[in-house]
Amino acid sequence: MALAAGLSITIASANEDVVGHVYVNDNTAGANTIAGFDRHSDGSLTPIEGSPFNAGGQGTGTIVGSQGALQSSGDGRYLLAVDAGSNQISVLRILRDGRLRRVGRGPVSSGGVEPISIAVHDNLVYVANEGDKTTGTGSNYTGFRLNEGGQLVPIEGSTVNLPNTANPGDILFNSTGRNLIGVEVGTTVAGTFLIDSFAVDEDGRIRPAAGSPFPAQAAGPFGSEFSPVNPAHLYVSNAHGGAGNGSVSAFKVARAGALSSIGSSPFPDGQTAPCWVEISHDGAYLWTVNTASTTISSYRILADGSLSLVTSTAFKSGAGIRPFDARLSADGSTLYVVDAAIAKVSAFAVTGGLLSELAQSPFALPGGATPFGIVAL
Numbered sequence: 001m002a003l004a005a006g007l008s009i010t011i012a013s014a015n016e017d018v019v020g021h022v023y024v025n026d027n028t029a030g031a032n033t034i035a036g037f038d039r040h041s042d043g044s045l046t047p048i049e050g051s052p053f054n055a056g057g058q059g060t061g062t063i064v065g066s067q068g069a070l071q072s073s074g075d076g077r078y079l080l081a082v083d084a085g086s087n088q089i090s091v092l093r094i095l096r097d098g099r100l101r102r103v104g105r106g107p108v109s110s111g112g113v114e115p116i117s118i119a120v121h122d123n124l125v126y127v128a129n130e131g132d133k134t135t136g137t138g139s140n141y142t143g144f145r146l147n148e149g150g151q152l153v154p155i156e157g158s159t160v161n162l163p164n165t166a167n168p169g170d171i172l173f174n175s176t177g178r179n180l181i182g183v184e185v186g187t188t189v190a191g192t193f194l195i196d197s198f199a200v201d202e203d204g205r206i207r208p209a210a211g212s213p214f215p216a217q218a219a220g221p222f223g224s225e226f227s228p229v230n231p232a233h234l235y236v237s238n239a240h241g242g243a244g245n246g247s248v249s250a251f252k253v254a255r256a257g258a259l260s261s262i263g264s265s266p267f268p269d270g271q272t273a274p275c276w277v278e279i280s281h282d283g284a285y286l287w288t289v290n291t292a293s294t295t296i297s298s299y300r301i302l303a304d305g306s307l308s309l310v311t312s313t314a315f316k317s318g319a320g321i322r323p324f325d326a327r328l329s330a331d332g333s334t335l336y337v338v339d340a341a342i343a344k345v346s347a348f349a350v351t352g353g354l355l356s357e358l359a360q361s362p363f364a365l366p367g368g369a370t371p372f373g374i375v376a377l
Contacts, residue, residue: 017041020330021098024338024345024365025070025081025373026052029061032083032090034070035365036098039376043334043347045363052366053100055090057083057107061370063340066116066128067170067223067276067325069373074122076377078150082115082127083107087138089115089127091150094377103150111159113138116372117170121177124204125152128171128182136164141171141182141196143204155204165192169222169275173200174231179253180206181234183221184213188240193219195236197257209257217249217266223276223325226253229283233305234259237274237288238266246274246297248288250305263306269297271312278326278335285310285353289323289337296326296337298353313355315346317362327376334358338365338374345374 020039026032033052037045069082072094079100081090088107092100112129119126123146131139143158162168166184173180178200186192194213198206220240227233234251241247247266251259273292279285279301286299286307294315299307315321315337322341328350329336335348335355344362348355365371 021048021377022336022345023070023079023375024369024371026366026369026371027059027061027064027084028368028370029085030058032057032059032081032085033366034079034081034092034100035369036100037363038098039329043329043349043358044360045345045347048098050099053092054102055081055083055092055107056102057088057090058085059083059370060085063322063370064116064372065169065275065324066372068117068119068172069325070375071118071120072375072377073120073146078103078146079375080118080120080125081373082110082118084114084116087113087115089118089152091146091152093150108152111142111154112140116168119171119173119180121173123147124177124200126171126180126206128168130168131162131164131166133164139164139166139168141206143206145204158205160206165189170224172224172226174226174253175228176231178255179231179257181224183224183236185220185222185239193221195221195259197253197259199255199257211258214259217261218247221249223288225277225279225286227283227301227305228279228281230305233262235277235279235286237277239273239275243272244270246271246290248274248277248286248299248307250307252305263304265306267299267307267309269309269312271295271297276324276326278328280328280350280353281332287326287335287355289326291323294319294321294323296348296355298355300353310353313348316357317342317346324372325374327374329376336374336376338371340371343369343371
């Protein structure tokens with residue numbers, strides 16, 4: 001009897017230490033899954049009971065690069081995941097203990113081919129579809145409404161078709177939901193590096209800004225993020241500038257969607273292939289994941305929106321990894337980065353703009369994962 005009581009106390013203590021959850025789109029071949037972790041007060045992760053959770057659609061089982069392949073709804077009730085292998089979007093309900101349950105009849109068509117990124121604001125959802133490079137079809141942005149039951153309903157007439165050279169890397173709303181940005185990574189050809197900018201109408205449809213698409217400031221615009229405290233400030237990483245020539249661009253976005261450069265943008269970080277961008281909740285710091293350098297650069301965001309490089313922090317795992325999407329925990333204490341080469345999640349303690357990788361990091365993902373997309377709650 002005493003043993004049973006002691007055991008119950010131990011379990012209760014472990015449960016009390018759970019302060020949030022982290023989820024990863026595993027992009028597994030065949031049946032796609034979402035890995036779920038309990039997030040503890042020290043930033044460490046342990047798998048949620050029942051993880052990984054079946055998403056209902058299919059992954060590709062191959063490495064896919066993009067930002068935002070997994071998103072949470074604004075009220076924190078649902079996860080939205082791209083199923084890149086079956087051209088679908090899955091919605092999963094987040095239960096109180098962090099477990100996931102598929103919603104309704106299962107995933108819905110993404111409205112194109114190979115969805116790679118999702119933007120969410122309130123009940124408005126837009127998806128970026130990569131497209132079929134063989135046929136040159138299916139690359140677009142398509143809109144949906146997320147109803148109270150967690151089901152996605154397509155918005156008639158919302159699809160905006162993209163050229164075959166677009167290679168979209170990210171799609172996102174600003175904090176007001178009045179502007180939507182899509183990033184065209186492009187090819188190796190100059191003139192294909194573009195940023196699509198839209199104003200969002202009351203009916204959920206989007207209107208291109210005058211002058212859109214706008215030329216990127218360097219090759220391979222990729223990850224992007226709006227400032228959480230200034231909805232007019234947009235930051236875009238430039239991934240394809242070459243060895244040691246990475247940078248992050250800063251733009252001011254007008255209400256109608258026109259882009260203008262901030263300060264001396266773009267701002268170099270001296271690294272290679274900055275791809276993913278995250279910003280601190282107070283809008284004071286920006287981090288960009290340098291995939292080829294296997295580092296994370298930290299910038300200070302100045303009052304006018306320009307950037308000042310602070311430092312770059314290496315991953316403990318060293319060379320041979322492939323760090324991808326990054327998300328900051330809800331309390332701002334830990335930055336999590338999903339890795340597509342070693343199928344793990346690296347975790348960094350955050351002090352101001354400085355990062356320090358946790359002793360327990362990285363944390364393993366389920367077998368068969370070729371992950372992209374991460375959410376930290």
